[in-house]
Amino acid sequence: MLSIIIVNFNSADLILDCLKSIKDQTRAIAYEVIIVDNSSDTTGRSKILSFYPEVQWLEMGYNGGFARANNKGIREAKGDAILLLNPDTIILENTLDKVYPLFMDSGAAACGVQLLNEDQSFQIAGNFAMKGGLNYLLPLPYIGNFLKNLGNLIKVKKPNIGEAKDVQEVDWINGAFLMVRSSILSKSGLLDEDFFLYAEEAEWCHRLKKQGKMLIYGDFHILHLQGETANEAYQSEGKGYYNLYDKKGRQLIISNFLRIRKQFGVGWFLFDTIIYTLGIPVFIIGLIIENLIGLKMPFKNFGAVGGFVKNVFVLWTYVPRIIQGKPHFYKLL
Template sequence: MLSIIIINFKSAELIYNCIQSIKNETAKINYEIIVVDNSHDEDGARLVTQKFPEVIWLNMGYNAGFARANNKGIQIAKGETILLLNPDTININNSIERTYLEFTASKYVACGVQLLNEDLSPQISGNFAMKGGLNYLLPLPYIGNLLKWIGAQLKVKKPNIPQATSLVEVDWINGAFLMVKKNIIEKAGLLDEDFFLYAEEAEWCGRLQKQGQLCIYGNCQIMHLQGETANDAFNSEGKGYYNLYDRKGLQIMVSNFVRIRKQFGLFWFFFDLLIYTFSIPVFFVVGFLHHIFVLQNPFKHFPKAAKFSSNIFYLWRLAPKILSNKPHFYKVL
């Protein structure tokens, strides 16, 4: 049996469409759907459960984030296989059923699928762990582009798979679609509840990988309307993890550094934090020169750079708590 866990945060209409897409195609396997509500959405609960009365709807009572809400669902799940599924996903080409049948017969402990944008272009679905979390330096303004250029010259392996077309073994899987065998969760542990949002699936996959190999099934695809619910929650824009300039960016930074401390240790935490700090004057100065060179207002990027700096200073204030490695809920929303 497959237990599908979906987290709700004011996204009932997306969940309705997601569940309908599952119902339309999933006929050959037994499954249950558990919705864990982080927003006490009574109207959303009625919308979904009136149409799909078999859905289990759990109310967390507060915005518990990704890890805590999924853990609640896992703890009551009846299936021997768990699927963490984003609300902003659409099951296409019977991919959930096909993935479940292939995965449960395999040696793999966790798997993902090829995620697609609404226009069916590919999203990054599988990733490789880089020593010390160095991939988190890539979104930095100007420094990130320099590091990408150096990596290309040295032919360094990319930290992700732009598109999987067949089975590919990976180190961690995008949490929008993450299928795991329950007996492996019992050995590796649940998601780390210090995380509110972002990086928790990467840290979890690091522990899951100690029990066996992870993979992406490139022959199965799920449509993912990337970042829709998170952008609404944070009043943010943009997709992916390259926006480090607002509250969503702050949450991304904090979560990434919590993962670095937990998974890679003190040295890499300080190393990456110092690079982030050094990027502040680089952003101001190089940005100033760049805008002069392209005949634009040289102060155009200053508001963005100021917000970026503020986020890094906030991260420094949290550093002692992160370094202590004691339980703490790192939520900035």
């Protein structure tokens, strides 16, 4: 049996669409659905259970984020495989019916599928771990573009798979659809509850990979409305992980650097922190030059600079605590 875990944070309408797609597209396997509520959403609970009374509804009692809520669901799950599934996903093409038996026969530790954007274009589903978390430098203004061009010049392996073909092995899998073999959890452990949101699945996959392969089944697809839940909840904009300038970006930075510390050690953590700090003058000078070349006011669009400076300052306030490595709930949203 497959245990499907969905975390709710005021996203009942998205979950209803997700559940309908699961029911319509899943006929050949046994499954259970566990919804873990981070928002005390009584209206959403009533709405969802009125349509799907078989769903298990668990209350966190507070906004525990992605890791803690999924762990609560995992502890109640009865399946021989666990599927972490985002509320803003739609199952297509009988994907669960096809992927679950393939995965259970594979001996792999975890798997994902090809994610699609709403327009059916490909979305990153599988990733490779770069030494020291250097891929987290790519969103930096100007520095990121320089590193991308340098990487292309010297033919560095890209840190992700834009379009998976057939079955591909990766280092970590997007948490929007992450299927894990239950039998390995006693050795790998559950998600790290120091994380509130972002990077927790990457850190978890690092431990899962020690128990077996991480696979992306590129021939099977789901729709992922990337970032819709978080953007609405935290009044942020943009998709993906390139917005470092608002409070969602602040959480993203802290979570990414927490993962760097846990997976790659203090040295890499400090190195990346220094590069982010050096990114401030690079951002300022680069934006001024860009504005002047474009015949604009030199300080046009400097709001993003202020947000980035604030977020890097907050990162430095957490540096001593992150270096110590003691348990702490890094919730900034």
